[in-house]
Amino acid sequence: QEVDLGDIFDSFFGGGGGMGGMGGMGGMGGRQRTRGPVVGDDLRFDLEVDFSTAVFGGEEKVRIRHLETCNTCGGDGVKPGSRVKTCSTCGGTGVTVQVTRTPLGNFQTQQTCPTCRGTGQEVEEYCGTCGGKGVNQKTKQIKVTIPPGVEDGNKLRVRGEGDAGPNGGPAGDLYIFLKVKEDPVFRREGPEIYSDTSISYVDAILGASIKTPVVDGEVTIKVPPGTQPGQVMRLKNNGAPRLGNPDRRGDHYVTVNVEIPKDLSKEEEELVQKLQELRDKTKTTGAKKSEKKKGFFN
Ligand SMILES: [Zn+2]
Ligand SMILES: [Zn+2]
Structure with a gap:
């Protein structure tokens, strides 16, 4: 003054x-x-x-x-x-x-x-x-x-x-x-927006297209096969407008959580055990598909 x-x-x-x-x-x-x-x-x-x-x-x-x-x-x-x-x-x-x-x-x-x-x-x-x-x-x-x-x-x-x-x-x-005011879904740091999403362990292994909320609606993102728990995906230009320059927007970061089911049926449990055996075999024989991408269970 x-x-x-x-x-x-x-x-x-x-x-x-x-x-x-x-x-x-x-x-x-x-x-x-x-x-x-x-x-x-x-x-x-x-x-x-x-x-x-x-x-x-x-x-x-x-x-x-x-x-x-x-x-x-x-x-x-x-x-x-x-x-x-x-x-x-x-x-x-x-x-x-x-x-x-x-x-x-x-x-x-x-x-x-x-x-x-x-x-x-x-x-x-x-x-x-x-x-x-x-x-x-x-x-x-x-x-x-x-x-x-x-x-x-x-x-x-x-x-x-x-x-x-x-x-x-x-x-x-x-x-x-x-x-x-705080938002129940989004957190914000300047123009950058952060949120979490959850996918099933099967989607994490095989990859999937999922819908996730962004500040101006909803977008479909492709979760790649072999997505790790806590992996962060960047949605470019889906963040908040910049103060004084609203045409430029920040990015949106989605942290992908993987849901591990706790209520497996007998049949599912048997299949997972079967998967375990196959996994051990894949590791020892070094099957080609697992050479480049690490599987979820190792
Ligand atoms: Zn006077
Ligand atoms: Zn007066």
Whole structure:
């Protein structure tokens, strides 16, 4: 955030009250406090969005509370038609000065003017709508556009939806802090998506075409023969759009789990035992089919 040196100067020498200037520094203290418009505060709003909204973007309606410039007085806090005159106590400087004579010389004490509270003005009647503050607390529904590819912790800036500034000053910005809900199927790291799928041990051995969910639907993947438990398959460009470059997408990685049945029938068990015998024979004789691809059971 930019810091306005004028504001720092003001807080030390205008509204500070207790900060007295020594005699020789009197020239610095006499500065009139700014009554001009000041930019309002930025606001933070925490928004939870669905996994798919974060991936593909979308629109969310949020209700926020912020300060808006008072419509009645236009932000200066003065009742319309009411007179504003220069403060007679301080002559418009917003500061009163007391000079004390001491043996070391004149000692000058400055204070915020108690009559005008440093504004330099005397107001006949303040605005009844805002009570002289120039702003009112308002609830507002705003539409937030979420770009594709956002992630947990990303911040979106909505310009001009923060608090309105004092004295009719422009509003600050609203910062939407995003929290992305977890998905029961997908995990995500940036544009990369991860999921798991399960296949039967027979499909793992012989290979199969299976359907698996991706972020925008379902794809059919070919699981090759001899697929190992925990093997990861990469589905190119099936991941999430990249933030700021949604035409480029990440990849989707599917971890293939192999289901080993626990409830074999007598017949299946006999066949598996038969397979075991054949397997042992294949290993010792080195049949051609098993030379290149390792079988599931070894
Ligand atoms: Zn007002
Ligand atoms: Zn005054």
